[in-house]
Amino acid sequence: MQPNSSAHAAGATEPGPLLEVRDLRTHFFTEAGVVKAVNGVTLSVGEGEALAIVGESGSGKSVTGLTVMRLLERTTARVVGGSITFRDRRGRALDLLAMSDSQMQAVRGNEIAMIFQDPMSSLNPVFTVGEQIAEAVRVHLGKDRRTAWSAAIDLLSQVGISDPERRAASFPHQLSGGMRQRVMIALALACDPRLLIADEPTTALDVTIQAQIIELLGRLQRERRMAMIFVTHDLKLVGEVADRVAVMYASQVVEEGDVEEVLARPRHPYTKALISCIPRRDYSSPQGRVLHPIPGTLPNPLSPPEGCRFNPRCAYAVDRCRTQDPPLEDVRPGHTTACFRWKELEG
Numbered sequence: 001m002q003p004n005s006s007a008h009a010a011g012a013t014e015p016g017p018l019l020e021v022r023d024l025r026t027h028f029f030t031e032a033g034v035v036k037a038v039n040g041v042t043l044s045v046g047e048g049e050a051l052a053i054v055g056e057s058g059s060g061k062s063v064t065g066l067t068v069m070r071l072l073e074r075t076t077a078r079v080v081g082g083s084i085t086f087r088d089r090r091g092r093a094l095d096l097l098a099m100s101d102s103q104m105q106a107v108r109g110n111e112i113a114m115i116f117q118d119p120m121s122s123l124n125p126v127f128t129v130g131e132q133i134a135e136a137v138r139v140h141l142g143k144d145r146r147t148a149w150s151a152a153i154d155l156l157s158q159v160g161i162s163d164p165e166r167r168a169a170s171f172p173h174q175l176s177g178g179m180r181q182r183v184m185i186a187l188a189l190a191c192d193p194r195l196l197i198a199d200e201p202t203t204a205l206d207v208t209i210q211a212q213i214i215e216l217l218g219r220l221q222r223e224r225r226m227a228m229i230f231v232t233h234d235l236k237l238v239g240e241v242a243d244r245v246a247v248m249y250a251s252q253v254v255e256e257g258d259v260e261e262v263l264a265r266p267r268h269p270y271t272k273a274l275i276s277c278i279p280r281r282d283y284s285s286p287q288g289r290v291l292h293p294i295p296g297t298l299p300n301p302l303s304p305p306e307g308c309r310f311n312p313r314c315a316y317a318v319d320r321c322r323t324q325d326p327p328l329e330d331v332r333p334g335h336t337t338a339c340f341r342w343k344e345l346e347g
């Protein structure tokens with residue numbers, strides 16, 4: 001391609017990551033008060049890259065994903081700060097928070113798709129799975145019915161469903177949980193997304209099926225060179241699915257970097273605590289879930305502590321940590337952490 005490609009000639013964009021979230025703040029205005037569910041989240045996802053977002057229940061992982069998709073109920077949820085920039089197929093940098101609803105619908109149909117823990121939330125009980133996928137193909141890619149139907153069959157086979165012609169005629173309730181999750185993935189792929197946000201897609205499945213779905217997502221992501229955000233509270237899955245990881249604690253990202261680097265040399269005390277909690281080769285728990293023997297609990301999002309959110313549970317907290325909010329700092333290029341003491345605590 002010429003260095004002066006049309007996107008650049010139009011002055012549309014500088015090269016950069018596929019998705020860039022900066023200092024995002026999504027708050028819920030409830031009767032009990034303001035829930036600062038996402039309060040200063042910064043992360044980025046490169047083209048074709050898999051980023052895991054890991055953190056305890058309630059840390060703001062899902063709200064982060066839903067904010068990117070602009071799927072939150074506007075009556076209570078409000079984005080009060082920050083930016084979300086997405087580079088579309090034409091290289092344009094889109095400001096997702098500034099887009100109209102119809103522009104955003106086009107982004108959801110063509111660029112970003114999301115899957116959830118409960119496939120029934122995405123599937124319509126009264127249509128066959130084949131009809132639903134074909135409809136998505138028809139709407140998003142503008143194909144005629146016959147082409148859309150064969151694309152649907154092809155997608156079902158791509159997600160590892162055997163005898164896809166027969167399965168296409170099934171209704172969602174006629175399928176097993178694992179099979180339904182495969183159908184939901186096929187539905188998400190119908191628009192050929194460049195970014196797939198997978199929010200705990202395997203949490204409800206038993207360990208064997210979970211492993212199969214993880215493998216499937218990894219394969220699809222590589223084959224399609226699709227970027228993925230994989231949301232999980234299970235640190236064990238992170239190394240299996242992701243190139244990079246963002247660790248969330250109490251509505252913020254406290255560490256981000258290459259998976260191998262972060263797992264081998266975590267710099268934030270919370271990441272260190274999470275890693276030391278991974279049971280060694282423990283496949284005995286039914287969901288393969290990680291328990292959290294970190295002393296203390298996640299702060300109440302209605303009244304988070306002053307200073308570093310982790311300070312009440314941190315063994316290394318000093319006065320400064322109780323009054324000032326540590327910013328994300330570069331540990332080295334591509335690895336950030338939000339701890340005043342990361343350098344001191346080295347070694």
Ligand SMILES: Nc1ncnc2c1ncn2[C@@H]1O[C@H](COP(=O)(O)OP(=O)(O)OP(=O)(O)O)[C@@H](O)[C@H]1O
Pocket residue numbers: 028030035036037055056057058059060061062063064076233301
């Ligand atoms: N609609 C809502 N109204 C008010 N508060 C909400 C709403 N949705 C989420 N929250 C709150 O926002 C915070 C973050 O929730 P979120 O669902 O993002 O957590 P999570 O990290 O995805 O947790 P989990 O692992 O349990 O899915 C929580 O305190 C939650 O109670």
Ligand code: NI
Pocket residue numbers: 061062063199200
């Ligand atoms: Ni969640």
